[in-house]
Amino acid sequence: MNNGKINRVKDTIFKYVGILACSIGLILLAIFIGNILIDGFSRIDLDFLTSLPSRKAEKAGILTAWSGSLWIVVLTFFISVPIGVCAGIYLEEYGKKGRLTNLLEINISNLAGVPSIIYGLLGLEIFVRLSKMGSSVLAGSFTLSLLILPIIIVATREALRAVPSSIRAASYGLGASKWQTIWYQVLPASSGGILTGVILAISRAVGETAPLIVVGALAYVPFTPKGIMDEFTVLPIQIFNWVSRPQHEFSINAAAAIIILLIITFALNGIAVYFRNKWQKKLS
């Protein structure tokens, strides 16, 4: 065999290794989702979505859990996105390269790796106790916002960096100020990337349990939140609670609740992807 042939064989081998690597995750996910669907799909009906939690598995529902999750996600979105995007813009466009910026950057990357329960403890002290918000939806949302801010900031910076410098140059060339350039050119051009980061961040927030338990999210709440100061529970807590019950019927409930959680996540992502595509088309 000559060199060329050997290289082609190596090429083919690597291709199949790559396919295998990609499919492992997908296959496991497919098995997992398949399993959950078999266990839980038949359990989902209107009653399940509109009933309060109960000790009887067949009567129990997730009304308080999914409405709590929805409140948390929407609030978290409105708190974290403006702060995260602004911080990203500052660091990328205004921040002078110096000690302070360096320090900020290192800290933000570090924060992205802090275990979520630590954020829970932080939230408990700052929001629940010092700010006297109590174990409310608002305190939970602020805590989750802290948790996902680093993700949003990093994604925003990446997206801003990817905007071609020709766009900036042209804008300045036409006499636009820095702010005008950012607002009218750079931000719209990078909105796709920013939104992708936001999607990832929000999806993470939907699935978090540990920090919310620390903040004081409850397991049994017989009412849906009416305002941002109400107490709440969320889907992951309800799922965890059911999974740890000995009776088999509760695992079926848990599977059904997982399906709902997946649907909520997919729906949120779907909305974000829709907006991303719409804005990107506008640009080109």
Place this chain on the structure above:
Amino acid sequence: MKKYYFNLLVVTALMIFVGCSNNKTTNKDTETKDIKIDGSSTVYPITEAIAEEFRNVAPNVRVTVGVSGTGGGFKKFSRGETDISNASRPIKESEALLCEENNISYLELSVAYDGLAVIINPENDWVDYFTVEELNKIWHPDGQNTLMYWNQIRDEWPAEEIHLFGPGTASGTYDYFAEVICGKKVGTRGDYTASEDDHVLVQGVANDKYGLGFFGLAYYEENKDKLKLVGVDNGSGAVTPSMETVSNGTYSPLSRPIFIYASNKAKSNKEVSDFVNFYLSNAKDLVQDVGYIPLTDEEYNYEIKKFADFLK
């Protein structure tokens, strides 16, 4: 585009503003009353069942139940943040001190028994029972890497490796087992299959002829066909856990009472005292519904009387 970002900012500002202003005038509805409960996840299913039934009696009272764990629950309880605390162990001295500092007096009420089951694989035909000493020998930290075979426990048992299964060290069930079998602050050996999910332990022992495990009795009850229950001999003969042996105390030491702690707020707050009374008088049926073992009628009556004295 511009409008969108502007709206976003306005909405956020509004929400934060509403959040802060709402804060000062915490909504004290005259219509609905709140009862706040937190604490052990072991006691949670019982309290949830009671809260569910209580809704039928008092629809205007909103009972919320959290699962911060016994320790986490007491922390909130001692700060006066909750009215009732679920506990799978008695209150610790340090926690009692905190309550005292914050002028919170309380009453401990037993609400049910929780039994620990020692279980083996159904194909295991050599084990008839364990003595407490044998369990100690098997699980003691000294046994790590030395006690590895069944015939090291009793000579006539097979020379096969023993495979141990148990809850993780973070669980209250583990603490309880370790304390009564191996002694206070000794812990157990570390070379066993640990899982916080008891279903995993059930599967582990059910598929391993040489397996041995322990977990809450309710998990055995749900998986009777896959597992074999082993009696425990504390010196007065082998006893298998059952409703009867746990509630009359003969299945010892692997059964324990579980508690709720009522704060002195119950004295001035009729809803809380109503709830506790409802709890104690309806516990018997509901406790069985969720897989725990009730106290006897006399014991419940005693707790009710204790609570009445506390209110005086």
